[in-house]
Amino acid sequence: MPAVNKAFACLVFRFTVSAVSDPDKPWDFFPFDNSRFSGASLSADDLAQWPNQVEQALDWIARCQAHIASMGSQKPKGWEGIQKKVLNVVEGRESWEWLVSHTFGAPNGLYDKLKDLMRDHRCDGYSAYQRAREDQMSRQRDKFREWQVTDITKLDNYWPSAQEGLTRALCGDGLGSGSPPVSWFPTVRALVARIFEPTARSLSKRVQGLKTLEEGLEVALKAATEDPTKESLRKVTVSYAKLLTKQRGLGITGQAEEIGPWRTKVDNLMKSLGRETQGGQTVRRKGAHPKARLVSEADLDAAWVGYQEVLWVPSISPRDAEQHNDPVDGDELMDAPAIALNNAFPRDMGVEKWKKLSAEDIEKALGVPDSGLPGSALGPDGKPALKFSWSQWVAILEMADRSFTRDGQVGTPALLADEVGFGKTGQVIGFLQLLWHLKVMQDSNPAWPNTDGSEVAMKWPPLFGQFILYLPQWLTHSLLPTYPVRNA
Structure with a gap:
């Protein structure tokens, strides 16, 4: 037709x-x-x-x-x-x-x-x-x-x-x-x-854009198969995590993910070294790989835990992804109604002023270290296990910018909206991490005003009952016991 x-x-x-x-x-x-x-x-x-x-x-x-x-x-x-x-x-x-x-x-x-x-x-x-x-x-x-x-x-x-x-x-x-x-x-x-x-x-x-990620994972798998070390296994995990994130955004989840050839190859490599999952439990056994003995138990456990953490990250559903990712039709009417938009809400909430900044520019300008914002869950390489996307960084930056005014000015705090499943919870967590980061910087710089010290730099405020399911993805596990989980 x-x-x-x-x-x-x-x-x-x-x-x-x-x-x-x-x-x-x-x-x-x-x-x-x-x-x-x-x-x-x-x-x-x-x-x-x-x-x-x-x-x-x-x-x-x-x-x-x-x-x-x-x-x-x-x-x-x-x-x-x-x-x-x-x-x-x-x-x-x-x-x-x-x-x-x-x-x-x-x-x-x-x-x-x-x-x-x-x-x-x-x-x-x-x-x-x-x-x-x-x-x-x-x-x-x-x-x-x-x-x-x-x-x-x-x-x-x-x-x-x-x-x-x-x-x-x-x-x-x-x-x-x-x-x-x-x-x-x-x-x-x-x-x-x-x-x-x-x-x-x-x-x-x-x-088609997955080509580079697949080629990188193929190289990492080959290197780890030939010479399994803590570093080579970490590279496999990092490479697979990047590919898996993209695959899940394309709707490859559940069984479709499990039967995928890359998932199978990584599973087989881990099994050959002595780690696999059976009935939802980790099984340790002697590896059949000819060089399995060269990998220490501690290094193998670290590699296995890193791999499992990649698999445990909740995936976004394609239903949530569809409107966010897909382009508008060429003949879509420009005056068509905005989907689910409350017309009473002001529409001047854009972020035009940040469009020239990349995520890296924002991190550099804020003085964010390689270990990320305070409290970030870290991967085996000592860097944040999850990275904020550009749109999340812009939202975090805009919220922070709107949270502070000169004396006498009226503030305009706002939460930037986005489609379901595209990181609003992460934006809120990141915004509070940024406030924590700024307070730490303030307390460490005696030239700044009001530097008498504050427990804000030491722990999170008790506001996160509704976010308890998401916090482990972003934050180090040692912080989690400090949060109330009921009646927050």
């Missing part, structure tokens, strides 16, 4: 299928005659514009139909021609685009419903990647490389197995036969395609 403009996807049935409709009911065509199709609520501003926009949109559809009739024998027979020679030509489509974006694109509107259904029926971009990955793993075996996974963007590889179930879930089955009319499929596919395409394209590019 040719590419479909997002606003026109719901018109595929209207202009390509011969069906009886009531001339006195302008919305009497699929999918608008289906009671299960939409159901989104409108904001007060949208309701005020609704009557005029609907009238103009229906007038545009009528003029499109008249334009087709006027073309006589030259009228296009397929969807591609109708879109190119009619819908994109007849003036006035802006009202139709407004209707689509403010209903289907509204919070909990059709597009959100479709995303859920696509995940359930394994035809969203993340499922496409996993299915393409599994197929190539079965065919390429030891030669499989993550960055070489192809066919992620081919919706027709995944749509046939999903079309009936997804269409029935979205629109019912029409006659109660258990199967929806096949004439509905092209319209639903067009709607699905416009959600699938940007996600799949983004995933395909991100997968």
Whole structure:
């Protein structure tokens, strides 16, 4: 099926299928005659514009139909021609685009419903990647490389197995036969395609970006296999941690992660040296590796613990990742409603002034040592086990900047918002770590004012009951007993 403009996807049935409709009911065509199709609520501003926009949109559809009739024998027979020679030509489509974006694109509107259904029926971009990955793993075996996974963007590889179930879930089955009319499929596919395409394209590019990480891990594994030492095993763990973080952001979690060739190779290396997991417990035994005896028990334990800590880091779900990572469609309307945005909240909370600073620039400017901010959980190399992303550093910096004012000025403290699962808890922890860091710097510099000393530099304030599940990821374990876990 040719590419479909997002606003026109719901018109595929209207202009390509011969069906009886009531001339006195302008919305009497699929999918608008289906009671299960939409159901989104409108904001007060949208309701005020609704009557005029609907009238103009229906007038545009009528003029499109008249334009087709006027073309006589030259009228296009397929969807591609109708879109190119009619819908994109007849003036006035802006009202139709407004209707689509403010209903289907509204919070909990059709597009959100479709995303859920696509995940359930394994035809969203993340499922496409996993299915393409599994197929190539079965065919390429030891030669499989993550960055070489192809066919992620081919919706027709995944749509046939999903079309009936997804269409029935979205629109019912029409006659109660258990199967929806096949004439509905092209319209639903067009709607699905416009959600699938940007996600799949983004995933395909991100997968290709794994090449350097995979090559680095391959080199580290080869070196550790030939000469297993504390340092070579640490490099394997560090390399795998970098790759695993990217994989999990691509939706490779759970069983998909465990059956991956890189996970298998690292597991096999550890097993050959005398460490493995059985039934959730660490099993120590004599290693079969010819050089296993050259690795001390202490060094092997350190390597094993480091590897397990990498695996224990909670992964982000693809559902949380999708909106954050994926680009906006090229024909997405710029005046479409902001998803789940409270219009009463001020929109001047940007961070334009920090855009020229990299994460490294920020750390240097703040005087953050190699060991990170105070209390950071450290890896085997003595550096923070987790690093703040650039967006987290910007949020932390902006919150700190807004927390301090000159005498007489009114402060504007704010928590920078981000999608679910993308580090707001980490931002809060990092912000408090930064305050701790600044206080330590102040107390160590007698030239600064108010340097009488403070217990803030010695321990955290008791505010973290709600963050107790996240703290072990960021902070050294020796700090954790100082936090209350109830009634914080």
